[in-house]
Amino acid sequence: MIARLAARTLIVVGIAVILAGVIAELVGAKTSVEWEASIDTSNIPGAAMTVFAFSSSGRVEISVEGARSIYYMTLRGDPMIALRQLSTINISMVEHTLVSDIRAGVAYGAAGLQTNPLLLKTLPLLANILPVEVTTTSAGDVIEVNLTGGNGVLVVVEPSGDKVVFHMRYTVTGYSRLDTYTLTVLGTMTSLAGIIAYNRLTRPRVAGHT
Amino acid sequence: MGLRGLAELALVDSSDSLRPPGFDVMMVIIASLGAALATMQPISEPHVAARIILDPTLFAATLFLALRGSAGVAGLIQRGVVSVYLSYPVSRSSVYTAIAVSRVLLPAVTLLSAPLIVAGLVLLPVVSASPGSYILVFLAYLLQACMYGSFFLLAGLVAKSPGTASVVSITFYFAYNITMLILSAVGAAMGNSTVSGLADAMAFYYMVYRSLLGVGVEVWQLLLVPLLLLAMLLAGYGYFTRRFEPG
Structure with a gap:
């Protein structure tokens, strides 16, 4: 249950990080x-x-x-x-x-x-x-x-x-964030990791299958 | 069986309290909000980042706790699920602790941490400079959410009706916040620092944030919400272990 919740959280975090990159490009902070x-x-x-x-x-x-x-x-x-x-x-x-x-x-x-x-x-x-x-x-x-x-x-x-x-x-002064490219890559990797983990955790186990 | 039984029961119950897709949709909304707030502003200090992201998140998390922590528990009682929990070879105190973990602590931790992880990644150069203050503000918001949640849980156990439990919980939440506003306004109008201080003390996260800003905070102001949390947890524990009948 906890592992599934962690996997779901990873998917959500990944989506939000990709979104953060998009928002930063459209209406990012002014310095x-x-x-x-x-x-x-x-x-x-x-x-x-x-x-x-x-x-x-x-x-x-x-x-x-x-x-x-x-x-x-x-x-x-x-x-x-x-x-x-x-x-x-x-x-x-x-x-x-x-x-x-x-x-x-x-x-x-x-x-x-x-x-x-x-x-x-x-x-x-x-x-x-x-x-x-x-x-x-x-x-x-x-x-x-x-x-x-x-x-x-x-x-x-x-x-x-x-x-x-x-x-x-x-x-x-003192402001810095990850650039948009890094955010997109990081978000995609995190989401994919979450999807793969969730898929493995919820895959039905077939009796006798090794 | 003690701790293991408690953990197993908490996991069983959390499969209901954190069931998709409602919980996941809420997490996506909250995390996206965190992403937007973290990228639209040039936040340059970790504790400021944590406060900006968690302020709207606390409201959303509290409403979720009112639904799953209060109405959800009342629904469990109505459907006879709590009777099944009580038939397990674990003590009543373990059942109460398991429900408190799965209905209050776990949802609050997950909902509050999702946007914080997102903001932490986006603002990695800023947050990595002082992760301690970032986590400290998170813990302060978590404590406030758990205080609301422990009251909601008590309301659900006593009301035993999802509708009544929701109404009582949401009324409590708004009454608490309106009281805070009224005390703040009265304190400012009267120039009475004790009344204003009491209003400030009702928001534990604000007290922690202010102390990180270097603004003076009195010890009693830092103790009010933790004591309320303790009182509500003890009231719920006492009710569940001594008087509660699944009906």
């Missing part, structure tokens, strides 16, 4: 992504951008135009938890855009921040409120952060004018 977002800050005191690597690891570079000061914090786990915590100190999001790019294994988005302007100036103190490290950088600097799977970065900007523009470039 870099670029994105730009513009936030109208004429009526709001701040803007924010977040990048969250949900399945990949990589290097994110974010440059900001139209900033007076920039704070960013790296987050472990779900960045939505940190955003919810921001709402508990009266910082709420308006006009937000969130993009989930499954083929790059990363989610990113930008939003306007509605809050008391003085509160944004005290943002570096967040390090004492949230379990995160807040870093202050000069306007015009490019923020570069290495992200691992399940980690993210949140950038908060105090604008200098009516518009803040975020440019984001994310490059995947």
Whole structure:
């Protein structure tokens, strides 16, 4: 029974590995992504951008135009938890855009921040409120952060004018998989091995046959 | 006869619980899903790969356990097969263990490992860097599936009717998950970390995953689901060995 189950599992694994090769050719993973977002800050005191690597690891570079000061914090786990915590100190999001790019294994988005302007100036103190490290950088600097799977970065900007523009470039690192040819060969061999084994295990034994 | 009888009975029963083509079709679907998820995303860490592949698999495996582990057992009781099992020269505890192995452990291991093997082959360069964390996340999902499955088994033994057993099992599964969502929402709304922590602790795999990410996890959060599993297995064992009548 166990041997038969193993043979059936081999057949299934083989089929799925062949399928994996086909999917990889059609809609395989991307290793870099670029994105730009513009936030109208004429009526709001701040803007924010977040990048969250949900399945990949990589290097994110974010440059900001139209900033007076920039704070960013790296987050472990779900960045939505940190955003919810921001709402508990009266910082709420308006006009937000969130993009989930499954083929790059990363989610990113930008939003306007509605809050008391003085509160944004005290943002570096967040390090004492949230379990995160807040870093202050000069306007015009490019923020570069290495992200691992399940980690993210949140950038908060105090604008200098009516518009803040975020440019984001994310490059995947550490990703590697078997190539399509190897997957096809491996899948075919595994399936055939499973079929042969199952056939031998279920073949009726004829009495007297040696 | 003890262990050998138990193993033989588990094998006999698993020929029903894992019978083709239903089980095979489920395996193909789950393994294909694993293949798709592993190739569409540039996953670069083993534990992240395991979580992404096993999240949807756990749901499918749990529904399968509800059908074969709960309704299937109730069907066995109705058809008198359990009476035949009890007539074997093995103890009641051996019969219960054999049924738990063939109706909960074996299907859960097979269904959860099929997509993981596929993803492991596709992402061989990534997974081979740290196979331990890959297997650890698998074991965490397996424990959660066995916790659901042990309740389903108890429901099947008590209900003795496939329809009732299915309804009770699926209701339990959704109630458990909805409770988790409500506790999480209430915890976030109230800013109460204990309530949020309780919601997180109800998903053992999430706790293990978080600890692999380096996020702090408390000991009680890691113990909740294993203790629930133990309690359900003991409840099923106690019921089957002391009160169960095949009818």
